[in-house]
Amino acid sequence: MASGEFDLVIRGGTVVTSAGVMEADLAVSGEAIVAIGHKLGPGRREIDATDRYVLPGGVDPHCHIEQLSGGGIMNADTFETATRSAAFGGTTSVISFAAQHREMNLATVVKDYAALAAKGAVIDHAFHLMVANPDRQTIEHDLPALIRAGHRSVKVFMTYDRVQVQDEQLLDILLVSRQNGALVCVHAENHGLLKWMGERLVARGYTAPKYHAVSHPRAAEIEAIHRVIAFAEFIDQPVMIFHVSTAEGADVIRQARGRGVKIFAETCPHYLFQTMDDLDLPGLEGARMICSPPQRTASDQGALWQALELGDLQVISSDHAPYRMDETGKFSAGSRPNFKQIANGMPGLEMRLPLVFDALVSRAPAERRDENLMKFAEWTATAPARIYDLPKKGALAIGADADIAIWDPSRPVTLTDELHDNTGYNPFRGRSITGWPETVIQRGALLVENGQLHAKPGQGRLVLREAGPATQPTGRLAPEIDPARNFGAKLL
Numbered sequence: 001m002a003s004g005e006f007d008l009v010i011r012g013g014t015v016v017t018s019a020g021v022m023e024a025d026l027a028v029s030g031e032a033i034v035a036i037g038h039k040l041g042p043g044r045r046e047i048d049a050t051d052r053y054v055l056p057g058g059v060d061p062h063c064h065i066e067q068l069s070g071g072g073i074m075n076a077d078t079f080e081t082a083t084r085s086a087a088f089g090g091t092t093s094v095i096s097f098a099a100q101h102r103e104m105n106l107a108t109v110v111k112d113y114a115a116l117a118a119k120g121a122v123i124d125h126a127f128h129l130m131v132a133n134p135d136r137q138t139i140e141h142d143l144p145a146l147i148r149a150g151h152r153s154v155k156v157f158m159t160y161d162r163v164q165v166q167d168e169q170l171l172d173i174l175l176v177s178r179q180n181g182a183l184v185c186v187h188a189e190n191h192g193l194l195k196w197m198g199e200r201l202v203a204r205g206y207t208a209p210k211y212h213a214v215s216h217p218r219a220a221e222i223e224a225i226h227r228v229i230a231f232a233e234f235i236d237q238p239v240m241i242f243h244v245s246t247a248e249g250a251d252v253i254r255q256a257r258g259r260g261v262k263i264f265a266e267t268c269p270h271y272l273f274q275t276m277d278d279l280d281l282p283g284l285e286g287a288r289m290i291c292s293p294p295q296r297t298a299s300d301q302g303a304l305w306q307a308l309e310l311g312d313l314q315v316i317s318s319d320h321a322p323y324r325m326d327e328t329g330k331f332s333a334g335s336r337p338n339f340k341q342i343a344n345g346m347p348g349l350e351m352r353l354p355l356v357f358d359a360l361v362s363r364a365p366a367e368r369r370d371e372n373l374m375k376f377a378e379w380t381a382t383a384p385a386r387i388y389d390l391p392k393k394g395a396l397a398i399g400a401d402a403d404i405a406i407w408d409p410s411r412p413v414t415l416t417d418e419l420h421d422n423t424g425y426n427p428f429r430g431r432s433i434t435g436w437p438e439t440v441i442q443r444g445a446l447l448v449e450n451g452q453l454h455a456k457p458g459q460g461r462l463v464l465r466e467a468g469p470a471t472q473p474t475g476r477l478a479p480e481i482d483p484a485r486n487f488g489a490k491l492l
């Protein structure tokens with residue numbers, strides 16, 4: 001290529017592609033990656049990546065932004081603050097929720113969230129359609145139309161009074177998703193068990209934040225994962241199990257995948273790096289770490305890493321769900337709430353990649369470095385892009401969007417409460433990690449450099465999606481659904 005024809009050349013870094021890890025230059029023209037190789041010609045702009053890792057920008061497919069929670073509380077971030085924080089943490093694409101509550105019209109909800117994102121988002125984004133009002137208008141009209149318009153994933157809660165769907169509603173949603181080409185994402189916990197335990201604990205005076213962990217028994221997750229898998233297998237509709245927290249939950253998924261059920265699953269940094277003991281703090285401090293499902297045990301952490309290694313879990317998302325430690329968030333029910341009254345969720349967009357990088361890459365023996373760099377890219381960028389059908393995202397490849405994070409692998413960082421979101425605290429405060437994404441690029445343009453954001457609110461693009469391979473049913477019909485085996489009844 002003639003001199004100066006590239007817009008940008010990232011020179012001399014360790015480039016992580018799906019094919020392997022190599023010392024190479026990477027060139028960008030316009031918004032796309034156009035070359036990866038040795039001694040590439042000059043660019044109009046050059047970045048020296050000597051001693052740096054060049055990785056795909058992260059894809060975070062589970063974050064709650066500017067959203068009314070399951071408990072009815074508005075979260076702390078706007079699209080601007082959340083996506084700014086994502087960018088500083090090396091993430092260049094998010095999938096957040098267009099969150100319907102009861103009585104809301106789904107089409108209006110999507111329009112409203114898209115307008116908020118268009119005004120504030122600094123990085124590219126897509127939406128999951130969160131359905132909490134599966135009435136005839138939603139099921140027969142709005143949901144099919146919105147899926148076909150490019151919002152190719154649907155989210156349901158099996159718990160939380162305000163947003164929970166009943167079993168028969170879940171079946172409706174699975175079927176509509178099958179007919180129109182969407183993946184169904186599920187918060188899987190048994191509502192009755194949580195309610196029963198929560199009420200008994202509070203009635204007996206066990207009200208401190210740490211009892212939140214006790215009030216969400218592992219059995220609640222295990223039962224709900226079993227149930228949603230049974231339904232998914234029955235309807236033959238692919239599902240994504242959100243935020244798996246227990247070894248047994250991962251086992252149930254492994255068994256289902258083993259018999260050919262089309263199930264995907266994710267876990268999150270707080271299940272990999274925290275335990276229920278992190279909620280056991282003086283006074284109400286443990287409220288910072290209240291999220292659902294709760295953190296579990298060290299042995300679950302080991303099982304979740306193993307499940308990632310085995311491919312039973314494919315994705316590490318943040319489940320960013322930010323609430324401030326004040327009356328707007330965690331303490332919206334007053335200054336002395338019981339654990340049931342404290343908003344569920346914590347910030348995660350900015351810390352997701354640095355925490356996982358530290359664990360997988362910085363702490364790995366030298367001989368495992370390349371393998372672990374590829375796993376890091378796979379679990380945090382490539383797999384979510386593939387599963388949610390963002391074909392230009394999540395990998396460094398010719399023709400892909402030039403969404404790139406350049407990491408300093410030896411930068412030591414002690415985590416403080418200073419993040420770029422609007423939550424005011426960092427659940428991982430005090431931890432020392434190594435490695436940081438120092439330069440972040442979206443579609444060829446600098447997003448973050450030298451600790452500064454170079455982006456305007458609203459510059460992120462809404463990405464509409466096709467019905468990708470993850471949304472396609474297997475074609476194996478349950479006997480009661482199959483007209484060849486159900487006396488000819490046509491049910492799909």
Ligand code: URP
Nearest residue numbers: 187291292319321344345
């Ligand atoms: O506790 C959490 N993670 N709250 C956010 C809502 C959800 O369950 O995904």
Ligand code: ZN
Nearest residue numbers: 187242243292
């Ligand atoms: Zn959830």
Ligand code: ZN
Nearest residue numbers: 062064319321
């Ligand atoms: Zn969530």
